[in-house]
Amino acid sequence: MSLRIEHLKYTYPKAKEPVIRDISFEAPDGCITVVIGANGVGKSTLIKSMLGIFRSEGEVWLDGKNRRDMSHAELHRLVGYMTQENTLLTSLSVLNVVLLGRLGTLNIRVQDEDIDRALDILKLLHLETLVDRPFYALSGGQRRMVDVAQTLVRDPRILIMDEPTANLDLVNEMQVLELIKAYTKQRGTSTLLTLHDLNMAARYADRLVLLKDGVVFREGAPGEIITADNIREAYGVEVHVHTSSRTGTPMLLPLHPLQQTDYTF
Amino acid sequence: MDQNRQLNDSSRAVYARLNRRKYAIIIALCLFCFFACIGDVLTAAASPAYRLSTRDVLNCLLHPTQATPGTYVIVIKMRLPIALMALVVGFSLGTAGATMQTILHNPLASPYTLGVGTAAGFGASIAIVLGLGSVMTSALAFVFAMLICLMIYLLGRSNVNSGSLVLSGIACLFLFQALQALLQYGASEDQNQSIVFWSFGSLQRTDWMKLIITAVVTGVTTPLIFMDSWRYTALTMGDEKAVSLGVNVSGLKIKAFFLISLMAAVSVCFTGSIGFIGLSGPHIARMLVGEDQRFYLPISALCGAAILSAASIISKVIQPGSVFPIGIVTSIIGVPFFFSLVIHANRGGGHR
Numbered sequence: 001m002s003l004r005i006e007h008l009k010y011t012y013p014k015a016k017e018p019v020i021r022d023i024s025f026e027a028p029d030g031c032i033t034v035v036i037g038a039n040g041v042g043k044s045t046l047i048k049s050m051l052g053i054f055r056s057e058g059e060v061w062l063d064g065k066n067r068r069d070m071s072h073a074e075l076h077r078l079v080g081y082m083t084q085e086n087t088l089l090t091s092l093s094v095l096n097v098v099l100l101g102r103l104g105t106l107n108i109r110v111q112d113e114d115i116d117r118a119l120d121i122l123k124l125l126h127l128e129t130l131v132d133r134p135f136y137a138l139s140g141g142q143r144r145m146v147d148v149a150q151t152l153v154r155d156p157r158i159l160i161m162d163e164p165t166a167n168l169d170l171v172n173e174m175q176v177l178e179l180i181k182a183y184t185k186q187r188g189t190s191t192l193l194t195l196h197d198l199n200m201a202a203r204y205a206d207r208l209v210l211l212k213d214g215v216v217f218r219e220g221a222p223g224e225i226i227t228a229d230n231i232r233e234a235y236g237v238e239v240h241v242h243t244s245s246r247t248g249t250p251m252l253l254p255l256h257p258l259q260q261t262d263y264t265f
Numbered sequence: 266m267d268q269n270r271q272l273n274d275s276s277r278a279v280y281a282r283l284n285r286r287k288y289a290i291i292i293a294l295c296l297f298c299f300f301a302c303i304g305d306v307l308t309a310a311a312s313p314a315y316r317l318s319t320r321d322v323l324n325c326l327l328h329p330t331q332a333t334p335g336t337y338v339i340v341i342k343m344r345l346p347i348a349l350m351a352l353v354v355g356f357s358l359g360t361a362g363a364t365m366q367t368i369l370h371n372p373l374a375s376p377y378t379l380g381v382g383t384a385a386g387f388g389a390s391i392a393i394v395l396g397l398g399s400v401m402t403s404a405l406a407f408v409f410a411m412l413i414c415l416m417i418y419l420l421g422r423s424n425v426n427s428g429s430l431v432l433s434g435i436a437c438l439f440l441f442q443a444l445q446a447l448l449q450y451g452a453s454e455d456q457n458q459s460i461v462f463w464s465f466g467s468l469q470r471t472d473w474m475k476l477i478i479t480a481v482v483t484g485v486t487t488p489l490i491f492m493d494s495w496r497y498t499a500l501t502m503g504d505e506k507a508v509s510l511g512v513n514v515s516g517l518k519i520k521a522f523f524l525i526s527l528m529a530a531v532s533v534c535f536t537g538s539i540g541f542i543g544l545s546g547p548h549i550a551r552m553l554v555g556e557d558q559r560f561y562l563p564i565s566a567l568c569g570a571a572i573l574s575a576a577s578i579i580s581k582v583i584q585p586g587s588v589f590p591i592g593i594v595t596s597i598i599g600v601p602f603f604f605s606l607v608i609h610a611n612r613g614g615g616h617r
Contacts, residue, residue: 053508076511088503091555095280096498103510106495108559115277132279134555150510 002190003027003158008058010042010049019045021214023058027207030188032181034201036225037211038235043194044084046211047162051081062158077104080156082147084163084194089136094146097135098122101150121149125179140167148176152183159184159191165200173197177204202226202249210234226250232258287560290553294567298352301574305348306340308581342473350471350479351577351591352570354532355542357483359569361525361532362543363550363562364490367497368518370504371431375543376529379431380438382538384413385530386464387445389537393459394452399470402463403534410530413437418522430522466537466592468577475535482531486524490562493517497558539592541599542569552606572599 004026011018019042027033035043049056052067052075060067062078070078080101090097098118099106106114122128125145130138138146144167151161164180165173181204184191195201201208201222208225210218212234218225223243231239231252238255306326309316317325317336325332325340332340362375376382388409392402416437421430449457496517499507504514529543550565572595579598580589 072511072513081509083505083509085503085505087506088501090501092498092501092557093280093283096557097502100495100499100502100510103495103499103512108491108494112277115280119277132283 002029002063003033003192004061005050006059006061008046008049008056008060010045010054010056012045019214020049020056020211023211023214023216025209025216025219027190027192029190030185031206032184032191032193032204033207033209034205035192035194035209035211036196036198036201036234037217039196041211041234042214043211044162047081047160047192047194051075051079051160073104077154078156079158079160080151080154082151082161082164084166086167087135087143087147091134091136093132094122094127094130094135094138095119095132097146098149098153101153104154117155118149118153121153125149125175141169141172144168145172145176148179152179155187157187157189159189161191161193163194163196165195165197173200180204198226198231198252202251203247223250226252284560287554287557287564290564291560291567294564294571298567298570298574301571301578302348302352305351305574305577306344308578309344346473346476347468347471348574348577350468350476350536351574353476353480353483354468354536354539355546355570355573356566357479357487357528357532357569358539358542358573359546359550359566360483360487360490360562361529362569363547363565364497364521364525365543366547367500367558367561368521369428369431370500371428372548373544374431374434375547376525376533377538377540377543378438379417379434380413380441381410381526381529382533382540383438383441383445385410385533386460386538387441387448388412388534389463390445390448390452390460393463394448394456403475406534406537407530409441410533411526413441414522414526414530418519462590463537464592465590466539466595467588467590468536469588470535479531479535483528486528487566490521490524491559493521494559494562497521497562498556501556501558537592539573539595541595541603542573545572545599545603548603549606 006024008020008023009018010020023046025033035046037043045054048054050060050067062070062075067075087097095115095118098121099110099114102114102117105111119128119131122131125148127142127145127149130142130146135143135146144164148164151159159180161180165176168176177200180191180193183189193205205222207220208218208222209216210225210230217234218230226241227250228239228241231237231241236258238258240253240255241250242253243249244251307319307322317339321332321336322340325336326345329337329341358376365374365376365379366372385406388405388407389402392398392405397405417430417434420433420436449460452460496507496512499510499512500514500517507514533539546565546569547561549568550561554560554564573591576591576594576598580591580594583589583594
């Protein structure tokens with residue numbers, strides 16, 4: 001098992017209640033595990049706690065090793081992590097931004113191998129024409145794609161991405177998810193994503209982890225998790241779910257929020 | 266696959282070409298610094314009796330042993346250390362300012378805007394008021410410059426990654442300004458004169474010993490900073506991002522802050538407040554090469570050296586027969602020049 005977390009708990013400084021109370025699950029090799037849940041349920045907090053960015057209680061096992069026993073460098077050699085936060089607009093060239101993904105091996109004088117890997121991944125994402133463009137001159141979608149390239153460029157064995165498809169239009173969203181899927185299957189990485197688009201989550205996830213109130217509410221294959229009952233419980237929304245005959249995955253049609261508010265203008 | 270290699274080769278060529286321009290800038294700045302330094306040695310502020318011909322000075326620089334004792338003393342013992350000090354102090358302030366702006370994400374940050382110069386001035390003032398002599402003046406200036414850095418750090422430590430370091434720096438700046446005013450209020454007229462003169466900033470107090478100390482500190486600290494160039498570049502993308510890329514952000518900032526403090530304190534304790542270099546160097550560098558810290562840091566350092574060296578020449582030419590305080594020169598000539606650059610960059614559709 002490449003990624004396993006046990007009894008993770010984290011309380012924000014000065015907060016009374018923990019955001020995540022007791023979370024345990026496994027993200028198997030060669031599978032995409034997607035964490036879903038309503039806003040503020042602690043998806044990003046979970047990821048930051050797992051990686052030790054937040055000091056949390058509980059154990060995290062990466063590639064069979066306890067995270068507490070790993071050095072900073074070792075952790076980052078193993079894990080590719082993409083934040084939800086947008087990158088600051090910098091004048092760095094796209095190639096330099098991607099090269100930063102290989103920070104562990106970069107020398108002042110950049111080696112050919114690092115440049116080649118960066119160019120390969122840019123080509124894979126059809127970004128090769130942007131190599132020397134300043135990052136700030138890109139569109140929001142292109143920036144996100146460059147962030148993805150930056151995360152994949154160091155060949156991580158464990159891939160953790162917080163909302164990798166935020167700000168992307170449909171074609172880019174699918175391209176990124178297809179890329180993540182191909183990478184996961186071919187390299188056998190254990191991949192953990194958070195996604196807010198439940199239909200995309202159902203389409204691409206091998207396993208879903210539904211969070212509610214700081215614990216794992218449901219866990220399993222998309223067909224078991226995306227049900228009208230579960231969504232009502234976790235999101236407070238009435239939905240209609242049917243299984244697509246084309247993809248065999250559950251599809252969700254939002255109907256109305258449970259708490260009906262009468263908006264009068 | 267072959268086609269892939271070819272594509273990579275051509276992309277690599279693009280990348281190399283981008284960098285070639287930056288290397289050219291570095292070489293041009295090095296040349297400028299070299300000639301500015303020679304020019305600095307050649308220019309004299311002293312009365313005509315001490316004036317030396319260009320040929321004598323150059324001969325003396327090339328063959329110091331063959332020069333007449335008088336020429337030797339003027340060129341090697343007096344002018345050369347001052348000219349070199351201009352380069353070293355400019356270099357170190359340029360590096361310190363650039364690194365500070367990067368770790369604090371703030372284009373207003375520099376050793377002076379955060380009060381290092383003011384604190385050093387206060388330390389020097391104490392020594393002057395107590396009549397402790399020039400060695401103790403430098404020593405106390407150094408102690409107080411380090412002290413303010415420690416204060417800034419302790420006050421802002423609770424959250425190294427936010428604006429609190431800048432805020433605590435500015436608070437400390439005001440504190441030391443007030444303390445300095447208090448000291449001057451109680452000081453005699455002669456002492457006040459010395460305090461004011463010290464705070465103008467001057468290279469004229471330089472001797473070989475001070476030059477060597479400053480050069481050694483700069484020589485040790487700058488490589489330690491340049492070494493982390495890629496990590497600083499990661500920082501420019503935001504602290505969160507840098508963490509995700511594997512940078513130990515707090516560790517890197519603490520290390521940088523310590524090195525910067527040391528550099529700034531050593532420079533300022535021997536030369537007094539030479540403002541503006543730590544602010545303009547980084548900005549010019551950013552306009553020239555952007556955020557890639559492998560180039561930004563050294564170019565900012567070289568810009569600092571070039572500006573201070575040029576200012577040193579101007580300070581001697583501006584008022585024949587005496588040396589104008591260099592701190593005033595860097596500000597009065599530097600500020601309009603700097604404004605024009607900034608306005609030009611904004612009109613040119615520059616970003617941020």
